[in-house]
Amino acid sequence: MSNERYIQRFSKFIVIAHWTNAISFIMLVLTGLPLFLGVKVPEILQIVHRVFAVTFLLPTPFMILMDRKGFLQWTKSAFSWSKRDFQFLAVFPLELIGKAKNIPKQDYFNGGQKLNSVLTIFGAVVMVVTGFMMWFKELFPVEVVRWAYPVHDAGMAIMVAVIIGHIYLSVGHPASRPSFMGMTKGVVPESYAKAHHGRWYDELKEKKEI
Numbered sequence: 001m002s003n004e005r006y007i008q009r010f011s012k013f014i015v016i017a018h019w020t021n022a023i024s025f026i027m028l029v030l031t032g033l034p035l036f037l038g039v040k041v042p043e044i045l046q047i048v049h050r051v052f053a054v055t056f057l058l059p060t061p062f063m064i065l066m067d068r069k070g071f072l073q074w075t076k077s078a079f080s081w082s083k084r085d086f087q088f089l090a091v092f093p094l095e096l097i098g099k100a101k102n103i104p105k106q107d108y109f110n111g112g113q114k115l116n117s118v119l120t121i122f123g124a125v126v127m128v129v130t131g132f133m134m135w136f137k138e139l140f141p142v143e144v145v146r147w148a149y150p151v152h153d154a155g156m157a158i159m160v161a162v163i164i165g166h167i168y169l170s171v172g173h174p175a176s177r178p179s180f181m182g183m184t185k186g187v188v189p190e191s192y193a194k195a196h197h198g199r200w201y202d203e204l205k206e207k208k209e210i
Contacts, residue, residue, distance in 0.1 A: 006187040007201075007210055013066040014074075017059035018183050022163075024056035029160060036153060053131055056124075077109045078117035084199075085111035098175060105198030112169070119162045126155030 010018075031049040034041045063071040084104040088111030094100040109117065130152035137145045170180045178192040190210070193201045204210045 005190040005210075006181075006185075007190055007193050007204065008186060009182040009188045009193070010186045011067045011070050012186060013063060014070045015183055015186055017063045020062070021056060021059045024052045024058075025159065025163065027052040028056060029156070032156065036156070050135060053128075053135075057128065073108065074117065077107060078114050078121065080107075081111075081114065082107075085114055088112065089115065095175070096173070105202070106196060106200070108197060108200040110196060116162055116166055119158060123155045123159040123162065127152060127159065130155065 028049060031045055031052065034045065035049070060071075084106065087104045088106060091100045091103055092112055095103065130148040133140050133145055133148040134152060140148075169176045170183070171177060176196065178189050179196070182188045190201075193204075201210075
């Protein structure tokens with residue numbers, strides 16, 4: 001029986017928000033793909049797409065209300081870059097095949113997770129803004145609405161690419177697979193935290209939180 005210790009990483013509110021966002025995005029892709037391909041679809045599909053567009057937005061205010069500290073920690077970390085993050089990204093291709101060595105200790109989020117967060121935020125903003133224009137097209141000039149469609153598609157492409165990589169690293173990649181537990185149970189193995197988020201782990205030790 002393993003004596004592995006586990007460290008609290010995410011609150012239950014962050015976990016709920018993450019899965020609400022993830023499920024909503026998957027449904028947006030599934031309901032939006034026929035529209036993207038120009039397939040004639042029942043009006044109900046467009047309504048369902050808009051419903052999930054709304055649920056896609058809900059996690060943000062939910063996190064702010066229920067776990068402001070966790071939300072601010074995520075957003076601050078996503079946009080706080082240092083030399084260590086770029087060093088991580090430089091060796092990341094080797095990390096994918098398990099050949100990376102001498103990776104600098106990473107923070108609460110490593111360089112790859114920060115890049116994932118930035119691209120996700122950017123893609124989400126693009127999709128939300130252009131989606132609003134397409135939904136309420138009567139409020140905007142025709143030319144603006146016309147441009148909203150291809151930009152919306154580009155935002156979707158960015159998001160899909162990011163999510164595919166995110167799923168692989170959290171479920172498929174052996175080294176980072178333990179991180180998936182963080183988004184199901186809110187905890188990660190101590191060995192994972194020490195190996196992949198060394199600076200965060202050291203901070204917890206210094207504060208005697210573990």
